Amino acid sequence: MKICFVVNSVESEGAGTTVYMMHEAWKRNHEVYLMGVGDFSFTQNEALSIISTSLPKGFKPQNPEEHLDILQGEKAKKKKIVAKELDVLFIRNNPTEEDTGRHWAEQAGVAFGRIVQQEGVLVLNDAFALSNAFIDKLYFEELPAHVKPASLITRDKEEILEFFEAHKKKMILKPLEGSGGRGVYLIDKNEKNLNQIIENLTAKGYIIAQQYLPAAREGDVRVLLLNGKILKKKNKYGIIKRVSGEGEFRSNISQGATPESSEHTEDIQKIVDIIGPKLKRDGHFFVGLDVVKDKLIEINVLSPGGLDGLYKIGVDNFSDVIIEAIEKKVKYKQMYGSGISNRELATME
Structure with missing residues (x-):
């Protein structure tokens, strides 16, 4: 290959x-x-x-x-x-x-x-699927509302302030196009620079205002999916908990969060059961989900990471499972030729 x-x-x-x-x-x-x-x-x-x-x-x-x-x-x-x-x-x-x-x-x-x-x-992942989900936070909004925190995407300051009031003066603000926890703010009633933060974010594009989840204080969980299912090897899962550093609400490893092992919970499986079929239908082979308790807070279809973190905490790096899955797809393509579309082939098991 x-x-x-x-x-x-x-x-x-x-x-x-x-x-x-x-x-x-x-x-x-x-x-x-x-x-x-x-x-x-x-x-x-x-x-x-x-x-x-x-x-x-x-x-x-x-x-x-x-x-x-x-x-x-x-x-x-x-x-x-x-x-x-x-x-x-x-x-x-x-x-x-x-x-x-x-x-x-x-x-x-x-x-x-x-x-x-x-x-x-x-x-x-399928290139046309990636085009459709290029702004993955916008693709995220296509998913069922009950698995996500309430959110608003806008560049209008008044709408953001109304959202803030409606959610007990506590929310997360972040750029629509961003990753690694950069430009993400936890806003509460004590924030004195809210107007300035909104102006700085809107100067760069759209903003997402997202409902704050108290459980996020304990960190979030990165869940890696392959072919619409949780990455798995024997009895181990591609799930890693990311615990925020002291005084930091963001759970990104790049922002100092500590990776820890995490259990495969019923809440996580319910989320995957709901969104996995859509990801598979759309042609997304390898995807990362960020979960807080029973809510999906973010999705990454462009460049999900976490294999190195799983390896470093002694779980597994799962690279062999991923490459084996790709090897199968290459064999299917050799057998079926153009009879199967790239999108279908991308998530065939």
């Missing part, structure tokens, strides 16, 4: 979920490539190509971190390859992590991914 992982840039990539999957694919003797969203090359009337980065011959990294070090070093192998010669293109770049000088990169992965998909390569 020839598989290429798309990230924001090879140079800036960290040793997280993507690298863990990439290393596992390499261990299973697949041809593995890494590329940034700026590494596509398209010439009219010619097949789309990519500038790929891979391990040079003779190098045998012992772990994902070493694998990435080699790819980011001077001895990494750079090669231009025709995209349609790949079996799989796995889109893993996070548009919300692009800085202000790289607006061109925000939609490049998904846009070129659609072309690669139309050339017959299996693209994960």
